[in-house]
Amino acid sequence: VxxxxxxxxxxxxxGVWDLVDRFWEDMVADKVAATNITFSTxxxxxxxxxxxxxxxxxxxxMQERGLEPDQVTINTLINLHKRAGDLKAAELFxxxxxxxxxxxxxASRPAQGKRSRDLVAYNTMxxxxxRAGDYIGASRMFADMMLAGVSPDFITxxxxxxxCGCSGRREEAEALFKRMENKGAVADETTYNIMISIxxxxxxxxxxxxxxxxxxxxxxxxxxxxFRTLICVISASGMVKETEQILAHVRELKxxxx
RNA sequence: CGUUUUUCGUAGG
Numbered sequence: 001v002x003x004x005x006x007x008x009x010x011x012x013x014x015g016v017w018d019l020v021d022r023f024w025e026d027m028v029a030d031k032v033a034a035t036n037i038t039f040s041t042x043x044x045x046x047x048x049x050x051x052x053x054x055x056x057x058x059x060x061x062m063q064e065r066g067l068e069p070d071q072v073t074i075n076t077l078i079n080l081h082k083r084a085g086d087l088k089a090a091e092l093f094x095x096x097x098x099x100x101x102x103x104x105x106x107a108s109r110p111a112q113g114k115r116s117r118d119l120v121a122y123n124t125m126x127x128x129x130x131r132a133g134d135y136i137g138a139s140r141m142f143a144d145m146m147l148a149g150v151s152p153d154f155i156t157x158x159x160x161x162x163x164c165g166c167s168g169r170r171e172e173a174e175a176l177f178k179r180m181e182n183k184g185a186v187a188d189e190t191t192y193n194i195m196i197s198i199x200x201x202x203x204x205x206x207x208x209x210x211x212x213x214x215x216x217x218x219x220x221x222x223x224x225x226x227f228r229t230l231i232c233v234i235s236a237s238g239m240v241k242e243t244e245q246i247l248a249h250v251r252e253l254k255x256x257x258x
Numbered sequence: 259c260g261u262u263u264u265u266c267g268u269a270g271g
Contacts, residue, residue, distance in 0.1 A: 040261065042262065044261065050267095075262070078262090080261095100264045122262090127262060128262095156263085158263040158264070159264095192264090224266095225264065225265045232266075
């Protein structure tokens with residue numbers, strides 16, 4: 001299985017679907033049992049390529065074999081619909097509707113008792129509302145997860161903070177940033193990168209630099225994304241001197257920013 | 259060996 005799973009992932013990303021099919025036939029012929037990992041890999045690969053119907057067919061195959069999807073597979077299916085921009089389908093699967101009808105989403109209905117929603121499932125849903133520009137929907141999901149007793153992690157916060165930035169809610173972004181600590185979520189490089197970019201949207205180059213300092217103070221290494229974001233922000237703010245300093249610093253660190 | 263978050267670029271449209 002190990003070998004096949006890895007092959008599916010590689011071939012899927014490369015878009016070599018005829019080989020995917022060939023390996024699948026080999027796998028069946030060799031009587032190697034496909035697992036949840038196999039199917040979630042296949043579903044995800046199809047999803048990345050925009051082949052939603054193909055992905056759902058893999059899911060159907062899985063169910064026909066009597067294999068129950070685990071949480072990762074369910075999350076992969078939710079993400080499949082998210083990628084397709086199909087909020088309704090994602091919500092249905094999030095609500096356990098995949099049990100009633102896997103491939104025909106319109107014919108499926110929520111299964112109240114058998115929902116399984118973990119941290120990643122909530123994070124996926126929040127990100128989906130964010131991408132749809134629905135701040136209200138994202139906040140509601142954020143509240144729901146805590147009511148359900150699922151603790152937000154740094155990805156949850158990063159996503160929420162980013163969404164606040166997109167909708168011009170800098171105050172709330174700052175508040176969430178501060179709230180992370182109390183919730184046991186530790187800010188990472190991405191968190192700081194998002195805060196820097198939010199400051200940039202308001203032309204606040206000085207604020208962006210403050211977050212760079214906080215980042216270093218927290219013992220983190222600014223990465224290539226940090227510098228790309230920062231240079232864009234402070235040069236747009238007309239901070240010529242600071243921009244030159246950062247650029248010089250970047251060269252010392254032998255970063256390649258493209 | 260599988261799922262969720264940040265910047266920019268390139269190609270396509």
